[in-house]
Amino acid sequence: MKRNASAGSTTVAILLILSILILTFVTLYLFMARTWWFPKSITVLGDEIDAQFVRTMIICGVVFTVSQLALAWAILRYRDTGGRATYSHGNNTMEVLWTVATAIMFIGLGIYARSSWAEMHFRGAQPGAVQIHVMAQQFAWNFHYPGADGQFGKSIFKKVNNSGTDPFSLDESDPAYADDVVTAVIGVPVNEEIELTLLAKDVIHSFFVRELRIKQDLVPGMKIPIHFTANEVGDYELACFELCGLGHQRMRSFLKVMPRPDYEKWLVGQKAEE
Amino acid sequence: MSQEAHAGAHGQIHAPPQGFVRKWIFSLDHKVIGLQYFLLALVAVFLGIALSVLMRYHLAYPAEKIPLFGTTLTPELYLSLVTMHGTIMVFMVLTTAPQGGFGNYFLPIQIGAADMAFPVINMLSFWVTFVSFVVLVSAFFVEGGAPLGGWTGYAPLSALGQIVGPGQGMGMNLWIISIAIFCVASLMGALNFITTTIDLRTPGMTFMRMPLTVWAWFITAILGLLAFGVLLAAGVLLLLDRVGGTSFFIPGGLVVTDKAITDHAGGSPLLWQHLFWFFGHPEVYIAVLPGMGVVSHVLSTFARKPVFGYRAMVYAMSGIGVLGFCVWGHHMFQSGMSPYTAFAFSILTMAIGIPSAIKTFNWLGTLWDSQIRFTAAMFFALGFVSLFVSGGLSGLFLAQPAVDLPLHDTYFVVAHFHLIMGVAAIFGIFAATYFWFPKMFGRHMSEGLGKIHFILTFIGVNAIFFPMHWMGLWGQPRRYSTSDSPFTFLADMTPLHKFITIFAIITAAAQLIFLWNFLWSIWRGKKAEMNPWQATTLEWTVPSPPPHDNFEGEVRRIYRGPYEFAVPGEAEDFVPQHVALRPAVKS
Numbered sequence: 001m002k003r004n005a006s007a008g009s010t011t012v013a014i015l016l017i018l019s020i021l022i023l024t025f026v027t028l029y030l031f032m033a034r035t036w037w038f039p040k041s042i043t044v045l046g047d048e049i050d051a052q053f054v055r056t057m058i059i060c061g062v063v064f065t066v067s068q069l070a071l072a073w074a075i076l077r078y079r080d081t082g083g084r085a086t087y088s089h090g091n092n093t094m095e096v097l098w099t100v101a102t103a104i105m106f107i108g109l110g111i112y113a114r115s116s117w118a119e120m121h122f123r124g125a126q127p128g129a130v131q132i133h134v135m136a137q138q139f140a141w142n143f144h145y146p147g148a149d150g151q152f153g154k155s156i157f158k159k160v161n162n163s164g165t166d167p168f169s170l171d172e173s174d175p176a177y178a179d180d181v182v183t184a185v186i187g188v189p190v191n192e193e194i195e196l197t198l199l200a201k202d203v204i205h206s207f208f209v210r211e212l213r214i215k216q217d218l219v220p221g222m223k224i225p226i227h228f229t230a231n232e233v234g235d236y237e238l239a240c241f242e243l244c245g246l247g248h249q250r251m252r253s254f255l256k257v258m259p260r261p262d263y264e265k266w267l268v269g270q271k272a273e274e
Numbered sequence: 275m276s277q278e279a280h281a282g283a284h285g286q287i288h289a290p291p292q293g294f295v296r297k298w299i300f301s302l303d304h305k306v307i308g309l310q311y312f313l314l315a316l317v318a319v320f321l322g323i324a325l326s327v328l329m330r331y332h333l334a335y336p337a338e339k340i341p342l343f344g345t346t347l348t349p350e351l352y353l354s355l356v357t358m359h360g361t362i363m364v365f366m367v368l369t370t371a372p373q374g375g376f377g378n379y380f381l382p383i384q385i386g387a388a389d390m391a392f393p394v395i396n397m398l399s400f401w402v403t404f405v406s407f408v409v410l411v412s413a414f415f416v417e418g419g420a421p422l423g424g425w426t427g428y429a430p431l432s433a434l435g436q437i438v439g440p441g442q443g444m445g446m447n448l449w450i451i452s453i454a455i456f457c458v459a460s461l462m463g464a465l466n467f468i469t470t471t472i473d474l475r476t477p478g479m480t481f482m483r484m485p486l487t488v489w490a491w492f493i494t495a496i497l498g499l500l501a502f503g504v505l506l507a508a509g510v511l512l513l514l515d516r517v518g519g520t521s522f523f524i525p526g527g528l529v530v531t532d533k534a535i536t537d538h539a540g541g542s543p544l545l546w547q548h549l550f551w552f553f554g555h556p557e558v559y560i561a562v563l564p565g566m567g568v569v570s571h572v573l574s575t576f577a578r579k580p581v582f583g584y585r586a587m588v589y590a591m592s593g594i595g596v597l598g599f600c601v602w603g604h605h606m607f608q609s610g611m612s613p614y615t616a617f618a619f620s621i622l623t624m625a626i627g628i629p630s631a632i633k634t635f636n637w638l639g640t641l642w643d644s645q646i647r648f649t650a651a652m653f654f655a656l657g658f659v660s661l662f663v664s665g666g667l668s669g670l671f672l673a674q675p676a677v678d679l680p681l682h683d684t685y686f687v688v689a690h691f692h693l694i695m696g697v698a699a700i701f702g703i704f705a706a707t708y709f710w711f712p713k714m715f716g717r718h719m720s721e722g723l724g725k726i727h728f729i730l731t732f733i734g735v736n737a738i739f740f741p742m743h744w745m746g747l748w749g750q751p752r753r754y755s756t757s758d759s760p761f762t763f764l765a766d767m768t769p770l771h772k773f774i775t776i777f778a779i780i781t782a783a784a785q786l787i788f789l790w791n792f793l794w795s796i797w798r799g800k801k802a803e804m805n806p807w808q809a810t811t812l813e814w815t816v817p818s819p820p821p822h823d824n825f826e827g828e829v830r831r832i833y834r835g836p837y838e839f840a841v842p843g844e845a846e847d848f849v850p851q852h853v854a855l856r857p858a859v860k861s
Contacts (some may be wrong), residue, residue, distance in 0.1 A: 012648065016657070019736070023660075035744070046680075063667060074638060074641035074642060078643065079648065080645045084645065090581075090582045091583075094583075098632065099632055102628050103628050109624065109670065110620050114676075117675045158529075169529070201528065201529045202529060210748075210763065214679055215683070216610070219544065239751060242428070243424050243753045245439040249349060249751075249753075249758065250758050250759055250760055252761060
């Protein structure tokens, strides 16, 4: 093969270099300018996760930029000029250097991220946290509050069900049941720790409120606890994040964060609606 | 026994076939079988692309009738397209083309063998794969249509039948049966690749003189042997849950739309996820390792320079292979699995970034001080490196369970895996196609059209998948049909959805340039010589296309490594592997 310096090659090589440059700088700009970003976090844990995201992004951003620019440079600089390439099978010092460097960066990052994960999962909720049971089913959310006695009414396995009015299959003869409240949105007091017990009736669903930054699957047959403390009053959309069937994309509810007095009023109102 | 006699004693030597059926349909020739795999993948990839265009159109314009298709998509149809797109692409394209296709065609030739070790098993593995493909596609045409549970088939959605959704009845049964059949085929293929590589290397072809393509196919085959067996077992168990009354993945006490499920109890939904991802994660490497091999091979050939750090490349691929079996839990951080396990999986996943980074730096090292010849194959190899960097780095976010909390199951994940195992692997396949086409068909593809195809595809895929990272941060979920979704935060995503859809249509159209170039060149392309790229490995020492038994009974003895370019003191800038060393000149 003769030197391949046809016009097509040069044009496409230049277009490739330009594409790589545009890709690199536009990506850097959009991440740094935060043109699109996470919605505002409403938990301390969420702020920590965002900070770890940024730390990871700085390391990845450096590796990304250096690698893409090195590639673009090689395409520009080392095109065939009719000469001969340098005969080299590599360089062991370089191999050791970049292996050790990436090992320290990547593993270090992984270990650093441990604290947020520990906060989410290794540490349980404090005693006295507000207790709520969450039941997911195709394609609805329901929430179960224990009421003034602090005791959840028992769930029993019923052969005949009406998930619309009794999503938790509660035993109406249980004395603990009397003051229980079942709701379709999840109201919580602000600045108080909430512990959710996640349950599913039929298939796997997933609990995600973007502003909480917390995502957890609800698995039939399992009771999975999660906890959070929301620090900003407001209504936030709750979405199902595990494919659960043809209505997956409309399986919505709301997290309603309220001051303590409003929360108590809201709960009474919900009980009255039953 | 001499090594020549050893090689000749194997059953892989068989007479040239007589007649059309034995030559082109039930062929024992690894080259014909390789082409069959390639053509199957070609049909499958255009089907997979068509499904993705339908999905993209729906996501941007949910209320408008899709041109040519004539209707809008219902959520259940959208989800069945999601499932089938993933399944077709992962199994029928990314697993078949690079390994079954190019591996079959070139592994025996590159190690100097006349054929695979077990030609009959080789033929069977293709035809069993073909049956699997037919069964999979037939799921579209049964009552309820194709399954809607995604390519991961999470139980109990996949186990409970029609009651949890259309497509979860007969369509789901066919899906599982197809996957199980595919596993059988892949196991046969893996055995053949491993045996062939170990047993049939020509004299002098030591392991450390094997082309990196052969290393990649060899390691991929080992991964396949260990992974597909597990998926086969999981598939059988899932099918038994559906039709045999067992409860491997179905717990007790379920209520589906007011109907109590009384005939199942005691199963574990998480067990399916463990079994599936024990296969599913190595599968990512099954898809992309052959591409890594091809890219190393093509970069070296057109950079006219030896591969930088050949041994490091071999160790890195082996490291990826071993670690690939230790990281499946990173798909399950938010699944309800023990959070302590999640931390272990996280560190192991960060560790797999190390061999991946080594490979990237070695590719850049190969390009340094080189003499790059810009062919279409070379462009796709260069594009692969860029995509591999982009897609690989986002993995570092997802590998940390805490950072994965907001990102899991968002478009950030869609961007990540499409760039690294979808598009990068496809670029590997394209590089291989443009590179080896002259050898396979004795003619060249049009380089000009190839380069146009490249630049459109490279720009297109970046424009499609990069915006998805930001959509993921904002919280755009995967697998959401847009037609009846009430979420207000998703409305903000419409402009990005439209942008992506426009580029998806352009990129899909650009693939027709490839299809035209490919088909036209088979009959009308410029004639190719034996070694048009001035390459060094054994496939370039036989005619284009190679004769039935590759080397016509001759034994090629190997004297040197696979990438001897720019050797000082040689007349040409490349020295093929079979050229004997000159005796040292005494001064």
